Amino acid sequence: MTNASAVVLQQVTKRFQNVTAVDAIDLDIRDGEFFSMLGPSGCGKTTTLRMIAGFEFPSAGVISLDGVHVEKIPAHLRNVNTVFQSYALFPHMTVAENIAFGLEMKNFSRADIKPRVDAALAMVQLANYGARRPKQLSGGQQQRVALARALVNRPKVLLLDEPLGALDLKLRKEMQIELKRLQQEVGITFIYVTHDQEEALTMSDRIAVMNQGKLLQVGSPTEIYERPSSRFVADFIGEANFIEGHVTEIGSPYCTVRASNGLELKGILQGTSPVGTAVTIAIRPEKLRLTVQAPDNVFTLAAKVEQVVYIGSDTRLTVRLSDTITLDVWEQNNRSTLDRDAYWQRDEAGFVTWNPDNALILTA
Amino acid sequence: MIDVPVPSSRPRSDNRSTAGRRLLGLHTWLTYIFLYAPIVILVLFSFTTDTFGVRWTGFTLDWYLRLARDTRMINATINTLWVALVATIISTVCGTLLALAMERYRFRGRNGMDALLYLPIVIPEIVMALALLAFFSFAFGLLESLTGIKLRMNIWTVIVSHVAFCISFVVVVVRASLKGFDMRLEEAAADLGANPQTIFWRITLPLIMPGVIGGALLAFTLSLDDFIISFFTVGPGTNLLPVEVYGRVKRAITPSINAISTIMLLVSMGLVFLSQFVQRQRD
16 A cells, blocks of 8 residues: 555635535545545535535635546546445446446446456345346345445545445444455545444544534544544544633643633643633543542542443443533443442442543643 | 223214215216216217217218228328327427426526426417417518518428427426436436436436326327317418318218217327326336
8 A cells, every 4th residue: 555645635615605515625535545534414524525526616726636636527537436325326227237337438348348247246245136126126235236336447536425324223334344345455545424433433544524614633543532633523523521621731741721610630732722721621431430449649539420321331420520510431341340449329429530641631 | 901992983984984985986977977978979979870970870880981081081180190290209309308407407587487388288278379370470471571481381380389389298297207316316427437418318318218208198199189279370271180170070070070089089098098107117
């Protein structure tokens, strides 16, 4: 795998009448990468994908595919293929005819098309389904046909617009693994649009988080989850506790924040926020520990248990620190069953502890 | 298990529905008789031996055989079929393109166009006929005064007039089939490298074909049956079937008229059934 760019977006903007759907986005998607665009509906991720496909043209900015400017080139002249959420299989053609369509458009001979179509069907495990009509297939099978129809063209980049959205949960999990396997097998750059954060974390090499037409953060799943750069990202990906306050001291590696109830908390500053700035501290619930005895020599806070939800692998607790602050604490059930700290009841008192490395100070 | 008492209303409602059903059945038959008795009589009296075609005096196919030798009637039939064929082809092509434009694009005057398209369907046919007559008189007059070329109304003015009202029906039918069309299919085809022309011929047209054929059959039937507009726009010297039938009825009703009417009825019904069938194939 090289590090050359497959797709580059520079200051790409798309306006529909008065609405800015995509706002000055910069992206550099590498060759062979599984790249996801993640965000709530209406965040501009699908519009961005459609601009890369050529169904929409940017109002401003530059799109390069493989180093060539394509922002004014229509879809049928671009070397990318799309898998649609609704699959968009041609209902009046057989499965094999659907898959052959792209090759026909590229003027492949009949003799060349047949083996390629067969290979594509085999790749998505539908070897004997070529003669059927799309309507005769299940949703998952139609999804595979759509994938085969796109991949048979060996595009430079494959665009996937929430392709698993219409499938049930179990099938979706299977297809996630299969998609990842296929992507590694064919080595084609995948750009995957989804609003499902778990899906993005599972499959992606890198994720771009978008909201309201803006690109908020690009990074590996670990970076996005462990080091979100904004409150929105921390909130959208996984669960997080948020404590609001002001920066009181800039230090290295930790800075200090005075929370609204007067508590002094330490954490890692993300970005630049001078003393006095309003900030939010974000801590993931699984990074918190609740113990009966206050641990020695570390920062800890007295808390009262408000809610206990036992879900087998975890116990999910809500604890109150003060009148205004409650925290979610997820305790993994990996302790000895005799350990007193493994069992909690409402109204019990305890101590919440966390490593300040895991407390992120984000611009409010 | 707890037994829940069920109100025992079934037998009574059965009694009531038996009487109601009989009444409904009677009503249905009366409706059928009201609608179809005249047609049945028409068909029946095309086989009678009675020269005036109003009494049943015995069975004969003589009137149909006479039709086969009636060159004036055959001529009128050929003219009518030719008008229907040409008008159908022109109105189907134009109507389909118009329907595509109306469904796909937002352009200036689109709303006005939308309203105007329904005009030929809703205005009285006699108004449309007079309007066309006035138009041709005016246009030919203008042409003559400008260039000296003298034109008269003939079969082509009928064809133009039929196209004028058939287009509206084609547009309505084709638009209905475009309503359910998934635009993503065209995007998918473009994505796979198809240019706009290929997309139209390989994806769009095959998928809306049932609507196009349905519209064409409807146009053909309407053109075939049309009397009022044909009567006003045909001019002397050209003979059309409905006009010819009307002309003969003015003199006397003979079983020959019944026979030709029966044939027209069968052709029209066949075409309507075909159009319904083709449109149903869509699903």
